[in-house]
Amino acid sequence: MDTNDIFLREITLRSCSSLDIKESLRSTFTYLKDQIALSSLTLFIIDERLGAIRRIAQAVGDGGVLPDEIIPLPEGMLEKIAARNFSRPFIVDAEDEIFRRLAPFTRLEGLSDLIVPLRIEERLLGGLALRAEGKGRYSEKQAEFLGCIAKPFAIALANALAHEEVLHYQSVLLDDKRFLNRELLGDADEIIGANTGLRNVMEMVRQVAPLNNTVLLLGETGTGKEMIANTIHFSSQRKDGPFVKVNCGALPESLIDSELFGHERGAFTGAIAENRGRFERADKGTIFLDEIGELPPAAQVRLLRVLQHHEVEKIGGKRPIPVNVRVIAATHRNLQSMITEGSFREDLWYRLSGFPIIVPPVRQRKEDIPALTRHFLAEKSRELGMAAPPSIAPGALLRLVEYDWPGNVRELENVVERELIRYRGGALTFDAVQPDNDSSNRSQSSVEGQLSYPLNLDEAMAVHIKEVLVLTKGKIHGSGGAAELLGVNPTTLRSRLDKLGISYRRRELK
Template sequence: MMNINENVFFKQGTLHLFSSLDSNTALQRFLAYLQTVMPADGILLGVYDPGINKARLHAVLFPGDMKKPSRTIDFPFQMWSFFKAKMQEAPGVHMVNDIDCEPPEIKAVCSLIWSEEISHIHIDLELENKRLGYFILFARGKHRYGEVHGCLVNLFHAPLVSAISNVMKHQEVQLLQDMLKDDNKYLNQKMIEMTGDTIIGADFGLSGVMRLIRQVAPMNSPVLLLGETGVGKEVMANAIHRGSRRKDRPLIKVNCGAIPEGLIDSELFGHEKGSFTGAIAQKRGLFERAHTGTIFLDEVGELPLAAQVRLLRVLQEKEIERVGGTTPLSVDVRVISATHKNLEHMVLTGEFRKDLWYRLNVFPIMIPPLRQRPEDIPALVNHFIDRKSKELKIRPSLKLSENYMRQLQQYAWPGNVRELENVLERVLITGNLHDVLPSLTIRKPAWDWKRDQDRVPADDVDDIEALDHWTRKYIQSILKKTEGRIEGKGGAADRLGLHPSTLRARMKKLNIAFGRVVKYI
């Protein structure tokens, strides 16, 4: 055997051992280096699992024509007792050059691994008095190794301990990731069970909508859901995601109208530590969290123009940039957006970007209001009574006569499905349908869609403007009562149950002046 400089040998071997993040690749390079100075046909790297009498092989490098052992080696109880006793001894280097000269226990263990005559060097790997596992270098034939070989291989005890520690940590992380994926899948399934994966009316009033959803769900194309407040746009977004190839990936829901204007960039795209006052740590945005999944932008018409520009870049370039960051981050996200507003009209008035409108409007789906599909109301009533009874923990004893069901079908339902749900919950709470249902037919809806369309030419004012008109009137009536006061107890925001800044933003959007000097009529 040639003379070897141990320092050079150790340095070069360690460089090969840590030359790759992939443990198998690194060990293959390490083995190739050892083969230049000593007999070496293969490597085993593994750990002991005393709790179940097993040894697990993390890395197995065998010649192609040699039969590999199982990744998990089961030890008979008597054999394991022998090994446990050996593990209590001080770690060291053990060489086996002729299996026939070894004790029966050693021969029995070797028979679980080797299918032919083998010489091997076995090193116990220990860290802080804890036996982690073992490293085995082997060569075919008998009497292939001497004491010099054992000393040289033992030089790598510390690097091998680091290597196996990294492998174990990596496997722990992988296990946690697998558990997280499994938990996420389980929770998504539970959420579907809680919210219901059946869309009421799918075979009747919503049959046309469901046909479109089945067509577009398997694609990655953006979808724009249009319809009045309360028609179930979020339910449709859920259905699109569940029908897509991304169904096992995240579905992130964003209410664009509920995010303060100054925080929109941070919420959607994240920020770097120190990028602004209060940014004490790096934060991932909602688009990052939706990577490989779907993001649902509810009320996308509420986004300010500055945020629309950045959203356009995400759709065009498939990249985001955190606030305060300098490096673009690639994201793979499907975008589903929804609005109750007329975005096409907002484009004409300059409130919504034309190029963003074209990007979002790839596959528009109009969801009809409840008054246009009265045939769905009986099924919805039964569904909500059953679900709300479970939520309220009461027996579903409510039975509606044909007369009451007919009243429900004749009502205009300006609040759509959400209003129907709230009415039925109120009935279940009070236990008296006579106080609620008769009033539905005689009261005039706060917003009569058809009446407003008849009053104004359809080309000038659409359904959405009618809603804005009555919302403006209602806010002005509250401001008149508070003499223009917005904040504080008894102020307009307090009466409306809104944050003052939210109310001011809504007033600004509806062109309602504010201040005590303003007279509200």
């Protein structure tokens, strides 16, 4: 190899040595300064959008690299540069019109500057500027010779710009995603009953959220399992990663494998393109497998493998793909009896049930009903465009508290919405809600057990008030208290209690 070949080879290797163009420039500078007079090496682009020259990087004497800098171009300068059609390396003439007008930004006297224009497919991207202290340090011969480094540098520069663009879009997308997540969740972070009926659940959520383990959410339909799954993801370290939800009951059995685990192109008829499964999409985030009890047996086997080995096997794929995914599963079904029946795999159950959280039904946390009702009243009336939520008729809340809510929070949400849609002025009575007469729950909460009829008015009132006090666990004051449920002032209620000889928690008085 002659010296020219060695030179070209070194320059090519160094200009492409790193994805970070600053690093490549530093490496080129270190080599080039032993070959030619050189105190700094600058890579710049002509940024038409900004109407400026952008210094991408500059390597200086001690091998350090100065960061980005933007040098605005005077009016009409872009056109002048384009007209000049720079293509070969040239020694800068300080008297040249273009460079004279750049003088306020860069010193030219007492220095030698040699510029290698960088072009790709005829387009002028920018240039590489060599600078040395003192006048006349570069010769025309050197300028001509340096023509050979233009191509490798132009390619390195184009790659660096493309890479920069990708990084830019990546950060834009991440930002969009955070924004959308916030929008989507909106007020979802408001969990009613977090300190009352759901206190134990929230305590478990706090414990488990920061960890990486699988969580199984159990509870009747409409109890808030999905909401709890959201809370776990968004209070975990994975919160900026994807949160992928799959309703295992809603996917047709023939598609479930390819939806969850993905498939390669041509894996089956109709598989025109490669498809990333939901697990792959959830990489570095959380996957929420809702209605896990509906998962068909074949998919159960595949899921088990993912949980064991942390990798997915695509349908028609040649090798497994590692995934870093946290699994939250939920079901309203009784998985244990499904295991007995043989419709749910026991080994999968063991994998899933390391940290079960049981979300209790509404009838076991009646104290939350008033707050839930008010929450949905505010939310739904806003959605329906009402100026303010209507008031609740005396006694109506009690009707809601006494009802058993087989559809749980979702049923309550629907009841409130229907009541608002039917609303024609006045106070809301919720008289569409009728407590079940034969509800075993109701007779349990009956204080007197055996009643002898007919009761006089005071007796009937006493029985009724006592029932309400059982429901509110003795609470009189404030949200969910007996006074609110009965639609009377707390002071009035207390004097009524005294009169009827009903004992109540004295500390309530404070």
